[in-house]
Amino acid sequence: MVLNKDLRVRIARMVSRAGEGHIPSSLSIVDLIEYLYGHVLRYDSANPNWPERDYFILSKGHGCAALYVVLQKYGFISEQDLNDCGTAAGILGGHPDMTSVPGVEASTGSLGHGFPTSLGIALGLRVQRKENRVFALLGDGECHEGTIWESANVGANLRLGNLCAIVDWNGSAAQLMPVDDLPAKWKAFGWETYVVDGHSEDEMQRLFARLKFSAVGIPKAIVARTVKGKGVTFIEGHGKWHHRIPDQDELAAIIGELSE
């Protein structure tokens, strides 16, 4: 079963129109992001800087097309913003810019930056005695970066119980580094670690319902099994589609498959 077919079509249309974007990486995480905004995060899209909001950091910034369509769905940005993606008139592009996009909490793109920044946010909230929660979405390929493991080490030792890392385990990392037992790695770093199907609303519902957050406690790592390019059979996997822009025939084929 494929969730969020409407958002998947929007991603494909937007990337096609913009001539820029990572469709498979976005299809890998769109269900996770939609679930967070639809069921987990506290926010006010009319007031994106609401001080009591939960923070969502898309550390794997190249998957931002998924974030954009979800931000549009929940009222942070407009349909016109999606239409203007990649143009000089717009605010959206191939990586997100927090200085111009409402709801974007970090200007990511260079891998390995967003996650350690989320540690600082979590620590800062605790310093201020606030109860906001922090969620960071990382790529498994991004877990090649040293700062991810510096941060895993620091986050556990600072006992950032208000922080949750979600890893998009779509098999990208294992192409180069097949020793890839991410749940074991996160557990070894001292994180409360879960594995979930990142395309299953039922599994996400059961998992997020049981997570307990606190200012001081064991941080959580959710290793989400996902499929790169999920929902479009000829895009799924790790081939040429990583950074490919569909032509009009290909776009029609994508939309056709998602309309079945």
Added chain:
Amino acid sequence: MKSLREEFADTMLELGQEDDRLVVLVGDISHGILRPYAKACPDRYYNIGICEPTIVNMAAGLNKVGLIPVVHTIAPFITERAYEQIKLDFGYQQLSLNLVSVGGAFDYAQLGCSHHCYTDVSLMCHFHRGVVIYPGSTTEFSKLFRETYANGLINYFRLPGTGHGIEFQPEDIQFGRAIRVREGKDVTIAVVGAQLANALESANRLRLVGVDCEVLYFHTLKPFDEATLRSSVRKTRRLVVVEELSSHDGVYSMCLKACVGLGGLRTAQIAITDFLHGYGTYEELAARVGLSPEGIESAVLEVTASGAATTA
């Protein structure tokens, strides 16, 4: 005499109790002298560990929620290792922090080139929102830190291991303004950091042979006081720049930029051209690259000699 690092710790203790937004992150150095601050502000002191890029990233998160981070560790590990973190997390994202380093240039003279840092000032000056302060005395640090730490910019403080030993009055220390330590008419010596002591000693010696040196001391390098430099050089037409920085891009470059359009200049630079291999004392390594009274004297005599080459 109190060191600049000790003044940093004392300033954190005072400011931390005045401003509950201040959060200090260190990379496993200075934890002994920061103990009073840690005791006074236990929720706002973190010895994170040996992971400088992550420390700088974390500072961005702290600032994002309204706190004022101070990151303190050894110069190369902040400014060179974690440069992309500074660039993207604070430059691109328009956030603010205070970086306070020790071990600039070859202050860790006995630890070898792995602990040297010649490029920090140049790197930090590349940020449009950057502020670069190189205090050579405790009074300079405490005054300038207090004036700038909450300015919303990217502030870099390079604390030398050796101060210059000159006691300026607080009113003489103005952010962004050079101090004319000695007036003269024959040559301008532009100097930063501990080298001020050597520059003044050179000027005294040179006076005995009839060369009248004007000594300008710069504690703020960005913004750079081009006006004071230019007015001095307009008078002397000779310039010697003395800096414990890379010869490839440092105060000499700033001075020449300030002098654009002034004809007939004679200039010289005493700086660090390449890795200073080997060990020894700070003074011994400094002397190897001409950062000594003798080296400055020689450079001044070169630019004041008749027939010397001109650069502008």
